[in-house]
Amino acid sequence: MSMGAINGRVIYSPKGKAGEYAENAANFFVGCSNGCTYCYLRKGRGAKVLGGNRPELKKTLREYPFAIDIFKNELLKHKEELQKTGLFFSFTTDPLLPETERLTRQAVGVCQRHGVPVKILSKCAEGINGFIDFAEASEGWDLSRIAIGSTLTGCDELEPNASPNAARVSVLARAKRHGFPTFASIEPVVDFDKAFAIIKLAFPFVDLFKIGLLSGEKFKQRDVFLFITSVHTFFMEKSPTARIYWKDGILKAAEMVREILPKWCVPANYDLFNENNNENAI
Ligand code: SF4
Numbered sequence: 001m002s003m004g005a006i007n008g009r010v011i012y013s014p015k016g017k018a019g020e021y022a023e024n025a026a027n028f029f030v031g032c033s034n035g036c037t038y039c040y041l042r043k044g045r046g047a048k049v050l051g052g053n054r055p056e057l058k059k060t061l062r063e064y065p066f067a068i069d070i071f072k073n074e075l076l077k078h079k080e081e082l083q084k085t086g087l088f089f090s091f092t093t094d095p096l097l098p099e100t101e102r103l104t105r106q107a108v109g110v111c112q113r114h115g116v117p118v119k120i121l122s123k124c125a126e127g128i129n130g131f132i133d134f135a136e137a138s139e140g141w142d143l144s145r146i147a148i149g150s151t152l153t154g155c156d157e158l159e160p161n162a163s164p165n166a167a168r169v170s171v172l173a174r175a176k177r178h179g180f181p182t183f184a185s186i187e188p189v190v191d192f193d194k195a196f197a198i199i200k201l202a203f204p205f206v207d208l209f210k211i212g213l214l215s216g217e218k219f220k221q222r223d224v225f226l227f228i229t230s231v232h233t234f235f236m237e238k239s240p241t242a243r244i245y246w247k248d249g250i251l252k253a254a255e256m257v258r259e260i261l262p263k264w265c266v267p268a269n270y271d272l273f274n275e276n277n278n279e280n281a282i
Pocket residue numbers: 031032033034035036038039040041091092093094123
């Protein structure tokens with residue numbers, strides 16, 4: 001699928017590795033209080049701009065009283081494309097922290113009114129729970145167009161201020177019970193045993209797993225290969241309805257090609273909202 005890149009104040013088409021995760025994303029804030037030791041916002045060239053421990057409204061939005069109006073204008077300008085690709089919240093913060101959730105809820109309301117499906121990724125169990133309640137109480141909202149996801153690494157010690165991984169699995173289970181599509185970002189995989197254990201725990205409640213390695217770390221090809229094949233064996237035994245997207249980097253590290261993966265492995269642009277749209281996905 002190739003469409004025009006969006007480059008707005010809130011909505012944009014990420015480049016590079018983030019582009020593999022979502023075609024279009026929305027960021028109102030930069031900075032995040034979850035404190036993950038592996039956080040990409042704290043590393044590299046962007047660290048000064050993106051790496052705060054407290055979410056702050058993006059600089060380009062501060063001079064405007066109503067960030068939500070900017071978002072709405074950008075959404076309407078690219079409505080057709082966004083209806084197809086959906087919109088991901090967020091790369092530069094956790095969108096369901098106490099500081100960020102109000103704008104996220106308002107933005108999802110705008111998306112609902114204009115037929116744009118959304119994917120929300122959070123490590124804050126309380127925020128996800130509150131969002132589920134809010135969405136259910138919002139008249140006319142179609143919950144099947146709101147995918148709720150959480151990052152699951154199995155390594156609580158690396159995510160000191162986020163909810164424990166087990167609590168995140170519990171809220172994904174609740175989201176699934178309440179009719180939301182669900183996804184889990186098993187990324188970064190730091191410890192293969194812990195990642196596999198959390199996949200098994202979350203398996204009954206997750207529609208799509210996205211799995212990737214900790215970037216910049218060296219892993220042995222044999223270990224990565226064994227991890228992937230163990231996950232496949234587990235899925236095969238469970239007759240899966242769940243899907244997996246293996247990121248390019250992990251397949252490369254295992255020296256595996258996408259073409260030989262089992263049928264429940266899907267491409268990056270898999271449509272979580274409509275299984276019928278996936279026949280021609282590339
Ligand atoms: S939740 Fe994401 S943005 Fe927040 S500290 Fe962790 S890795 Fe960084």
